Amino acid sequence: MLQAFAGGRVFGGVSGAPPSLVLALHGWAHTHADFDPVLGGEHPLPAVALDLPGFGASPPPPDAWTTPAYAELVAEVAEELTAAAGTPPVVLGHSFGGKVAVRLAARHPDLVRGLVLTGVPLLRLGPRPTPPVRFRLARSLHRVGLVSDARMEAARQRYGSSDYRAAQGVMRQVLVANLAETYDEDLAALRCPVALVWGDDDTAAPLAVAEEVAARVPGATLTVCPGAGHLTPTTVPGALRRAVEELLG
Numbered sequence: 001m002l003q004a005f006a007g008g009r010v011f012g013g014v015s016g017a018p019p020s021l022v023l024a025l026h027g028w029a030h031t032h033a034d035f036d037p038v039l040g041g042e043h044p045l046p047a048v049a050l051d052l053p054g055f056g057a058s059p060p061p062p063d064a065w066t067t068p069a070y071a072e073l074v075a076e077v078a079e080e081l082t083a084a085a086g087t088p089p090v091v092l093g094h095s096f097g098g099k100v101a102v103r104l105a106a107r108h109p110d111l112v113r114g115l116v117l118t119g120v121p122l123l124r125l126g127p128r129p130t131p132p133v134r135f136r137l138a139r140s141l142h143r144v145g146l147v148s149d150a151r152m153e154a155a156r157q158r159y160g161s162s163d164y165r166a167a168q169g170v171m172r173q174v175l176v177a178n179l180a181e182t183y184d185e186d187l188a189a190l191r192c193p194v195a196l197v198w199g200d201d202d203t204a205a206p207l208a209v210a211e212e213v214a215a216r217v218p219g220a221t222l223t224v225c226p227g228a229g230h231l232t233p234t235t236v237p238g239a240l241r242r243a244v245e246e247l248l249g
Contacts, residue, residue, distance in 0.1 A: 002057055005048070006076040011057040015039045016046035019085035022244055023078055024049035025097025026233075027119070028163055028175070031056035034094065037237035038244070045244065048081065048089075050074065052097065054171045064173035067096075067181060071103035078104065078111040090247045092116040092240065094233050095205065099183065106186035114193040114247035118232045118240060121205040122183045123212055187216055194220040195243040199228030199236065 002011050013032040014020065022045050024035040032049035033056075039047045052070060054060035061069065082088045088111050093101030098120030105112040167175050194217050198210040207224065214222040223243060225236045233240060 012048045012050040016044040020048045022047035023089040024092040027095030034233040070100045088113045106189040116243045118197045119205045196222045202230045204230040
């Protein structure tokens, strides 16, 4: 069942009996439905899984939001849940949603009981990939008006990532802004319990990222799921559910 939050600016799926004690944030180009195997079942957890702005039922942001802007909207939802339950929620974040969750916990510690993070590319280990020479040349010529918008879009479609090619309108700008962000200060500011649940075959957010985050955040735990890739909410939901239930106590 979908429900509106934050004055109708964002929608989310609700599971279990109220009050909701878990807030789940999905990955890029996904929706709240990713968390059905984690939160649902015979004994559903009392939870809200959001469709972040620009995905699922939630309208896109008015401009190229960064993850701090997403976190401010999610903070309104977390505040609603905290007021209803008398305690802040455990926040479960996958990939892009995990980035938003870290921003939320660092900047609004009173609204996060604990974090469960999975497949979140929080750190860049190694050099940043360089676009192909032909794309960089086309981009430079486009900036000075020597390459048309149509030819530039063709270059983006040829050389861009699958996420970039699929993104439309303002969401493409959101994606580009997101890729340039860093999270070192937010990780250093975390004070809530942090549980990392990671696939050892994750190529989008390699296990080495989780190991480095666990080393940086005092008290953080790391559960490695052998053979699992990036889409842990659908491939190893039991591991995520156990981590959430442990933080719920």
